[in-house]
Amino acid sequence: MFDITTSGELLAEFMAEVRDQRFDTTGRFHGPFASGAPAIFASQAARMGARVAYAGRVGDDGFGDLIVARLRDDGIDVGAVQRDLERPTGTAFVSYQADGSRRFIFNLAHSAAGQQTLDEDQLERLAACRYCHVMGSSLSSPAAIAIVRRLVARVRDNGGQISFDPNVRDELIERPGVREALLELVAGCDIFLPSDADLEWLAAAGEDAERTAQRLLSEQRMSLLVLKRAAAGCRAYTASEVIEVPGLSVEEVDPTGAGDCFGGALIAALAAGCELHQALRLANAAGAHAVTVLGPMEGCSDLATLEQRLAAVGETQ
Template sequence: MTEVSYDLLVIGDVNPDVVLGPVRGLEFGQREQLVENGRLVLGGSAAIMACGAARLGLRVAFAGRVGDDAAGAFVRQALAARGVDVSHVVVDPQLPTPLTAIVTTGDGERAILTSSGCLAATGPQDVPAELLAGARHVHAASFFLMPRLARSLADVFAEARAHGATTSLDTNDDPAARWDRAPLDPVLKVTDVLLPNAAEARALSGLDRLTDAAQLLTRYGPTVVVKDGAEGALACAGGEPLRVGAVPVEPVDAVGAGDSFDAGFVAARLRGLELRASVQIAVACGSLSTRGHGGTATQPTWDEAWAASDLKGTE
C-alpha cells in the first residue's frame, strides 16, 4: 500500500446552503413571508460529511468541483476553516457553483431546492490518483446528482481498494425519483458500507419493511447502515440486523444530520470499533449535529460523541 497521507478522502458535492424557516406553508403571488431564522452555511452532503470527520479528528481531503465565483470561494474557505484539505478541489472556469435553498417547517420536515451548477460536470477526472493511493478510506455522496461521476465510481472505488482503502457510499435522494439501479449495482460490489436513510433504503430495494430492505441491499456486497431518524439506526452485515436507539436531544435543525452520522460511522470504523459500537457513535454524531442551525455548526468532537453514546461507560 502507498504511504497514507489522509485518513479519509471525500468525493462529491459542495455548495452554499441558505436555510430558512420555520415556514408553515409557502405562498406564491409575490407574497412576502417573514421567518424566524435564516442562515448562509456550508452545504452539500459530501462537504458536511468531510467537516464532521475532520471535527472527529480525521485527516480529511476533499475532491470535487466548484465554480469560479463567490459561492465557490465561500465553500472552499469554509471547508478549509474546518480542517479539510481543499488543495485538489477543481475550479470550473465556466459553470457556476451549485446553490441550495432549504425551507424548514419547524417539525423536522424540509424542502430542498438545488441549482446543480457544475455538479453534472463532476467526474473521475476530478479525483486525483494520488489521493486515491494515499487514503485509508474513500467516501462518496450524492450519487444521483453527479451522473458523470456515478458512471465511473465503480472504477474509482476499485482503484482505492487496490491501494488498500475501504469505501463507503451515501447515495442521498434521487431528484428524478427513478432510483435507477443499473449504474449503482457495479458500485455496490466495490462498496464496503452503504449509508442510506430509511426512505432511500426502501427506494433502492423496492421493499417497504426496513429490515428486508437492508438485508436485500447487503446481497450486493456492502454492510448496510440505515439512518432511521428518531428510531436511531439499523445495521445489517449479512446476518441478523442490529438496532441502535436514538440519542435524546432538543433538535434545532436536522439539516446535515445524516452526513454527520456518516462521518461518525467512518471515524469509528477507522478507529477499529466493531459494528454496533460504530453505529452508536454514528447515531450520537447525527443527533448532536441537530443542536444548531446548518449542518456543521454543532458537529461533535470524538470525546463529545463518545460521551453521548452508550459507550461512555465502557472505557
C-alpha cells in the same frame, strides 16, 4: 495515505427563517452556509481526527471562498477542489414545512458543481485511502457518475473499502443513469448506510425492512449494513449478528445533515480502530448533536463533544 476520500457537490445553502415559507413570495433566509451532503460527511469525519480528502468544484466567488475555507479549517485536504472561473458556486434554498418535510430549489447542474472533473494525478492521489465514501446525491449526472465510478474502481484496486449512503430521492432517480448507478453501488460497496426509505426502495415484493436488509447482506458484496433510524438510533447487520443501538433524546433545531454526520462519524470511528458497537454509539451521538444546531455543517462535532453526549446518557466509553 488518507483515511477517507469523498467526491461530490459543494454548495452554499440558504434556509428559510419561518415554517412554510413559499418560494414564490418574499421571505427571510439565513445563510450562506457551506453545504453539500458529502461535504457535511467529510467535515464530521475530519473533526473526529480522520485524514480526509475531498474532490469537488466551486466558483471563483465569495460562496466558493466560504466553502473552501470551511473545508480547510476542518482539516480536510482540498487539493482536488477546483475553482471555476466561468460558473458560480452551486446554491440551495431550503424551506421547512409544518409537517416536518422540506422543499428545495437547487442550482447545481448549471453551476461550478456540475462541471467537476478529475484528472489522473488527482485520481491517483485520492485513491490512496482506506475508505472511499459515496453519497447518492453525488450521482446527479452522467459526468458525476463517471467520476465516482473511476474513483471507486481505483480505490478498489488499491485495496480500499467503499462505503455508500444512497439517500434515494425521487427527483434524482428520474435522471439518466442514476438508478443504474445507485444499484451498482449497492452491489459493490463494503459498507452500506441506508435509511428506512432507502430500504423500502430496494425491497422486493412483500419484504419488510428486516428481510430486505438480510437479503442484501447475503446476496451482495457488503459486509456491514447499518440502517439509519433517525431519532430511534440505528441497527447494524453483519454476517454473524444484528446490533441495535438506541438514539439519544435531544431537542431538534434543524435536521439537515444529521444522516451525513452519522455516516462521517461511523466511518471515522472505524478508521480509528473502534470496535463496531462503539462506532455505532458515536455515530448516533453525531447525528443527534447535528440536529441541535441551525445550519447543514454547523452541527458537525469533535470526538470530545460526542463522548460528552454519550456520558450524559450513561453510555460507557
